Amino acid sequence: MTAVTAPAIRDDLRQWQQALRAQFPIVTGHPELAYLDSAATAQKPQAVLDAVQTYLTTSNANAARGTYTWANRTTELVERTRERVARFLGDRQPERSAVHFTSGTTEGLRTIARDWLPGFLRDGDEIVVPDADHQANIAPWREAQRLLAREGRHIRLVPMPYQSGSGDYDHRALAERAGPRTRFVATTHVHHVYGGDMNVQRIRRAVGPDAVICLDAAQSVGHLPVSVAELDVDFVVFSGHKALALPGSGAVWARQSRGPAFAPGGWSGTPNTVGIASLEAALDWLEAAGVERVEHWTVALAARLTEGLRHLDAYEILGCPLSLAAASTVQRRQGIVTLRHRAIDSGDLGFILFSHGFMVRSDNHCQGDAGEKTGSVRVSLHVYNTVEEIDRLLSVLASLQ
Secondary structure, three states: OOOOOOOOOOHHHHHHHHHHHOOOHHHHOOOOOEEOEOOOOOOOOHHHHHHHHHHHHHOOOOOOOOOOHHHHHHHHHHHHHHHHHHHHOOOOOHHHOEEEEEOOHHHHHHHHHHHHHHHOOOOOOEEEEOOOOEHHHOHHHHHHHHHHHHOOOOOEEEEOOEOOOOOOEOHHHHHHHOOOOEEEEEEEOEOOOOOOEOOHHHHHHHHOOOOEEEEEOOOOOOOOOOOOOOOOOOEEEEEHHHHOOOOOOEEEEEOOOOOOOOOOOOOOOOOOHHHHHHHHHHHHHHHHHOHHHHHHHHHHHHHHHHHHHOOOOOEEEOOOHHHOOOOOOOOOOOOEEEEEEOOOOHHHHHHHHHHOOEEOEEEOOOEOOOOOOOOEEEEEOOOOOOHHHHHHHHHHHHHOO
């Protein structure tokens, strides 16, 4: 893990956060509740709600199908947001890449598996699959293997190796498993259960310069800076609803440098223009807020929570045990903390916490077969969460010791 300084919550950062929190009507309208489930879906700032309202009341039309003003505006919106996504991802050569809109990460990954991968793989090739990550980044590659087998191409799925006890990828073991037939690697940027940055740069070093890397960025885009100029990956897939936009919006960014050009198959139907309008507004809002500051805030809250939890013997915290103390010098959790009570079932704990005003996720979090076998409670944070919410949550958890 990369050594970093444990984050501190400065007064100026608190003032910045208070001003941003005030822009989320659903949050300020329910001060008795603490929404701690942003890894499932994020709440929306007023700017996004306004953009949706403005689009629906001034320009609502189909894209690329008409010559009148509203249709032209909608077509321009779609193309402008493609460029906006590329800029937000730090794409320095957008003329060489492509952005395609999807309903979210799951559809994006399935589109790559269904429409691009068959034209890239040959009989005997290998795919690295992260079997302890989200099912959305596992099932599509298994499906592709089955489809290709029907055509007489047999593809081997190589399990991504993990470090024992931390949930991090074992990059040294991956380097040993990767070979000349390792053509495609499915990976995750931030783990949706363990909260760790999965060190994508090390994956490139482990698998070599020729393998295609597909990045599930559902828990990173909108939560921390994501730069495709720095990450030598070929695909970045994310969901708009986790990045402050509406549900049913998302995108695939494709580098277009290894393998054939990426283009979804079949007829291109009506795009989710409302979702695209919300995505443009969400990315504008995040850039104005400062994604680096958003990351600093949520990481600091996660550190405060883990620091408190490590003194409560009734709880087990999933993920790297070395990243719990606020003074820890190892890589921090990215705004996701997942825990278990040693005596209370996770479903029951979720109900108890809601009775105290906390909305958390409590199940197995759609993790793959190689992941956790027992349910847990996940606390996931965004810029609208506060220090006071974390302290109150710790007080309730302490009362259940």
